Amino acid sequence: MREVAIIGVKNTLFGEQWDRSFRDLVVEAGVGAVEDAGVAGERIDSMFVGNMSGGQFVEQEHIGALIADYSGLAKNLHVPSTRVEAACASGGLALRQAFYSVASGMDDIVIAAGVEKMTDVPSSKASSALAAAADREWEGIMGATFPGLYAMIARMHMHKYGTTSEQLAQVAVKNHYNGQFNPIAQYRNTITVDAVLSSIMVADPLRIFDCSPITDGASAVILAPADVAHEYTDTPIYIKASGQASDTIALHDRRDITTLDASVVAGRRAYEMAGLGPKDIDLVEVHDCFTIAEICAIEDLGFVKKGEGGKATQQGETAIGGRIPVNTSGGLKACGHPVGATGIKQAVEIVQQLRGEAGKRQVDGAEVGMTHNVGGSGATAVVHIFSRNR
Numbered sequence: 001m002r003e004v005a006i007i008g009v010k011n012t013l014f015g016e017q018w019d020r021s022f023r024d025l026v027v028e029a030g031v032g033a034v035e036d037a038g039v040a041g042e043r044i045d046s047m048f049v050g051n052m053s054g055g056q057f058v059e060q061e062h063i064g065a066l067i068a069d070y071s072g073l074a075k076n077l078h079v080p081s082t083r084v085e086a087a088c089a090s091g092g093l094a095l096r097q098a099f100y101s102v103a104s105g106m107d108d109i110v111i112a113a114g115v116e117k118m119t120d121v122p123s124s125k126a127s128s129a130l131a132a133a134a135d136r137e138w139e140g141i142m143g144a145t146f147p148g149l150y151a152m153i154a155r156m157h158m159h160k161y162g163t164t165s166e167q168l169a170q171v172a173v174k175n176h177y178n179g180q181f182n183p184i185a186q187y188r189n190t191i192t193v194d195a196v197l198s199s200i201m202v203a204d205p206l207r208i209f210d211c212s213p214i215t216d217g218a219s220a221v222i223l224a225p226a227d228v229a230h231e232y233t234d235t236p237i238y239i240k241a242s243g244q245a246s247d248t249i250a251l252h253d254r255r256d257i258t259t260l261d262a263s264v265v266a267g268r269r270a271y272e273m274a275g276l277g278p279k280d281i282d283l284v285e286v287h288d289c290f291t292i293a294e295i296c297a298i299e300d301l302g303f304v305k306k307g308e309g310g311k312a313t314q315q316g317e318t319a320i321g322g323r324i325p326v327n328t329s330g331g332l333k334a335c336g337h338p339v340g341a342t343g344i345k346q347a348v349e350i351v352q353q354l355r356g357e358a359g360k361r362q363v364d365g366a367e368v369g370m371t372h373n374v375g376g377s378g379a380t381a382v383v384h385i386f387s388r389n390r
């Protein structure tokens with residue numbers, strides 16, 4: 001396998017966007033990343049696009065071809081473009097496919113992008129579209145939505161480990177604090193623990209401020225073989241590892257719903273591939289679709305002991321300046337969660353941090369970063385490790 005680097009990145013604004021279509025969003029991200037890399041369109045060998053549910057949100061399927069067309073890569077260049085779907089992990093998986101295509105020697109310059117436009121349908125329709133990421137026969141048909149499924153995880157975590165609503169709230173408070181410094185974030189307002197605890201109940205014990213919102217947005221990164229990366233940029237960021245794992249799609253089939261085994265295994269595979277461990281990671285973007293999800297993620301990836309995620313968050317260990325900064329971008333909570341784009345947005349954040357370009361949310365001296373992207377209630381997990389050093 002060849003070593004692989006990221007040479008260009010771009011996020012669109014995240015949030016409700018009346019004035020941009022689905023295709024406008026992904027083209028803006030793709031063209032922005034190509035410009036950031038300074039690479040000519042003719043050099044692009046292939047494209048992988050994460051998208052969960054274009055059919056349900058904007059009635060558009062056949063998304064790979066659409067995006068190649070509107071990016072100007074289809075008509076004369078005929079660049080192959082592949083849609084990748086793994087629910088909310090679609091973006092992370094698109095990055096993994098792009099990584100493989102460069103690492104294998106098949107392609108040199110590859111775009112990995114992600115896009116979702118979720119606000120064009122009513123919330124109830126968005127909710128049922130998202131519920132398609134769960135087990136339709138055993139969960140969806142019984143009325144389970146993702147706030148409901150993660151609420152069960154939260155309840156069990158509280159029961160087993162004494163995690164409190166205040167500790168859950170602190171995840172949202174931290175991520176909104178970080179999000180105020182991210183110009184693309186949907187929510188750039190700070191909030192307090194009291195505001196979270198008095199916000200409207202969605203699925204007990206999760207309140208509206210415990211949830212990631214419904215969001216439009218797109219993100220893109222450009223990959224190249226490490227050997228030629230310096231021809232395009234002075235600050236290539238190397239992808240040291242990619243780990244993926246699957247688990248049962250239904251929550252009730254798991255041995256312990258407070259641990260997402262797919263996260264544990266994807267993390268372990270990535271650590272082994274990079275030859276690194278949790279202590280070597282300077283910052284991590286984890287999949288905080290709900291506040292409890294961040295607590296499970298930092299435990300499952302080995303940053304804190306099982307059951308101590310809530311306490312570590314309350315003690316400031318996961319804040320910028322803390323022992324292991326988590327979700328410096330603002331996470332899914334404050335940036336928003338356009339599901340197909342999220343996994344790529346996480347990579348953009350880590351690249352900006354490792355380049356030293358993260359402004360007021362910069363982690364001083366960051367050299368190694370991680371992304372963790374989850375589909376469903378943990379049926380798919382994708383973990384990547386990035387380094388500024390080859």
Ligand SMILES: CC(=O)SCCNC(=O)CCNC(=O)[C@H](O)C(C)(C)COP(=O)(O)OP(=O)(O)OC[C@H]1O[C@@H](n2cnc3c(N)ncnc32)[C@H](O)[C@@H]1OP(=O)(O)O
Nearest residue numbers: 088123130146147208209211212213214289374375376377
């Ligand atoms: C593996 C996975 O990733 S699973 C996760 C997949 N994603 C999800 O399940 C999405 C979860 N979130 C949701 O379903 C929705 O955001 C909900 C149910 C929490 C809220 O939706 P609605 O009740 O329709 O809220 P609505 O859009 O009417 O917004 C009401 C207000 O709250 C604000 N708001 C809505 N959601 C959020 C949020 N998550 N955080 C902060 N503020 C929010 C809105 O901006 C709005 O404010 P305004 O009145 O000042 O304009």
